[in-house]
Amino acid sequence: MQLDLKKLFESGDHPLDFQYELDLSDLEQWGEKPFRTPVALCGQVVNRAGIVMLTYTAALTYSTKCARCLEPIRESVQMKFTHTVVQQLNQESDDDYIVVENGVLDMDELATDDISLELPIRVLCSEDCKGLCPICGVNLNKTTCDCEEPEWTPSHRNPFKDLL
Ligand SMILES: [Zn+2]
Numbered sequence: 308m309q310l311d312l313k314k315l316f317e318s319g320d321h322p323l324d325f326q327y328e329l330d331l332s333d334l335e336q337w338g339e340k341p342f343r344t345p346v347a348l349c350g351q352v353v354n355r356a357g358i359v360m361l362t363y364t365a366a367l368t369y370s371t372k373c374a375r376c377l378e379p380i381r382e383s384v385q386m387k388f389t390h391t392v393v394q395q396l397n398q399e400s401d402d403d404y405i406v407v408e409n410g411v412l413d414m415d416e417l418a419t420d421d422i423s424l425e426l427p428i429r430v431l432c433s434e435d436c437k438g439l440c441p442i443c444g445v446n447l448n449k450t451t452c453d454c455e456e457p458e459w460t461p462s463h464r465n466p467f468k469d470l471l
């Protein structure tokens with residue numbers, strides 16, 4: 308959705324409310340496309356004493372796999388974002404600002420970037436997920452196995468032992 312903020316930059320009389328669904332089914336994260344249902348966006352842009360602020364929430368559900376045990380995970384989260392919107396930058400270092408040079412904000416692009424940055428780098432089914440056995444591959448959250456971790460015995464510390 309394109310948000311036309313031209314009037315809003317001129318005066319603070321009319322805050323702009325928006326609410327719509329954004330399709331992120333093509334967005335890749337964690338090596339797959341986890342957004343099978345649209346993301347619900349709801350927000351407002353206001354001009355307070357010449358400062359244009361955008362605040363919005365994104366309610367989304369993702370389906371993916373635990374990074375350790377590969378069990379399916381389906382999680383719903385709500386994210387909240389706030390940005391200051393300007394028509395031009397006064398100082399080059401202000402990269403916290405969203406610049407809309409022609410007065411029109413591409414909300415889809417902004418929300419896609421915001422959500423991607425906010426998502427965790429990897430998803431676990433639980434903080435203490437035990438993962439899979441590296442030898443036989445069973446899910447150690449559900450069962451145990453008799454595999455033994457390879458151990459470093461003292462003989463490994465002396466690579467010349469067998470030569471002597
Ligand atoms: Zn897990």
Ligand SMILES: [Zn+2]
Pocket residue numbers: 440441442443444445452453454
């Ligand atoms: Zn095992």
